[in-house]
Amino acid sequence: LPFDDRDGTIWFDGQLIPWRDAKLHVLSHGLHYASAVFEGERVYEGRIFKSTEHSARLVRSAELMDFKIPYSVEEIDRFKMETVAANGIVDGYIRPVAWRGSEMMGVSAQHNKIHLAIATWVWPSYFAPELRQKGIRLAISDWRRPAPNTAPTAAKAAGLYMICTLSKHKAERDGYQDALMLDYRGQVAEATGANIFFAFGDELHTPTPDCFLDGITRRTVIELAKRRGIKVVERAIMPEEMEKAEQCFLCGTAAEVTPVGEIGPYRFTVGDMVRNLMDDYSAEVRRAPAAKAAE
Ligand code: PMP
Incomplete structure (x- = not known):
């Protein structure tokens, strides 16, 4: 429609x-x-x-x-x-x-x-449920997120999405579900409508949002991870480091928590870190009534 x-x-x-x-x-x-x-x-x-x-x-x-x-x-x-x-x-x-x-x-x-x-x-799921099971596939875009003195990068501004649409179209033409964009320095930034996290061992690492949207879901996930006692590290992540990450997921209002199986040449498993945070997120957004939560 x-x-x-x-x-x-x-x-x-x-x-x-x-x-x-x-x-x-x-x-x-x-x-x-x-x-x-x-x-x-x-x-x-x-x-x-x-x-x-x-x-x-x-x-x-x-x-x-x-x-x-x-x-x-x-x-x-x-x-x-x-x-x-x-x-x-x-x-x-x-x-x-x-x-x-x-x-x-x-x-x-x-x-x-x-x-x-x-x-x-009504908009049930951004990525098809069967893709969410085994993790979506991301291409690495040639387009880069601009520097904060090149565009108002902290705004959810329409103009910033032209790069996202170009990146996503190219990825879809090549058979991927989405694209990972690097920033102007070549660091891992975000997907075209969601932030990104990686599990390195039992720690959760995510890029510092200094030139892209600091998602509300991103902040929720950091909070949920901390509640589980998981150490969360916000830092600059170079693309080559994805080689050593075991798990990866995207998060955003539309995407919620979506496991990633593949980014360019890098492969990830859908393990406990991702599954637990998916469960925690869906519980958090529905916030079970007090009587139920206390059981
Ligand atoms: N980055 C981009 C480019 C987005 O469009 C979104 C979705 N609004 C996000 C990150 C995640 O933001 P949020 O969790 O606030 O939805």
Whole structure:
């Protein structure tokens, strides 16, 4: 079903409107100059996982792009819940997006209106369940994540995704599920929509997020690993070091925790570290009712 032709309602600049009417003009600054930021969030059993963190990141991403969303974090949290309720979503995905409108058309957009829309839909699993069993296959992209003084790398900004789409398309054409991108220094950075972790012995290592998104799932996984007493090391990881890593996984709102079996010439097993963290993550997002958890 194409995304512009569905039933349901989308929250658009302050009101819930029919899904098919949520349109914008072709001379929107956001379309021409990528002055747009967005979020990706999941709803589990009717609750938005880490809603406030996502709303705060959306507001922060806009600030990094030099615009201000005309709503507070609390308001955005409330609008998301209204959208979820209006669409009867119990388990699904939420996509808030903010962009500059069409008052000025040119590089400068000092006076453009800032728009906000929120859509939600059912989106079970980013990678097919059978792939998650044995681990997905990643190609190593030729595209590199830019330096923090080349692009606003801490923002979840639309423009940063052109490299992701190019990397993912090339990987898919070559028969892979996703791509690993290195950063401007040649260090391991992230996949096209998820962060990456490696098990070296009984330690968990992950790249320091100094030029790519410090995912909310990434931070959750670090917390879950620490709860298990696993030592977590954030550091620069060079691609050749993947030779010595036994296990690997991606994590992100959409991908959740997804085991990786292969990255270019490197091979990984789906072992206890990955399986335990997959289980911990799915328990954490559903947060069993207190009575059950106490059993
Ligand atoms: N990196 C990129 C490029 C992403 O698109 C995402 C998904 N938003 C992530 C990392 C993971 O972020 P999060 O865990 O906050 O979803």
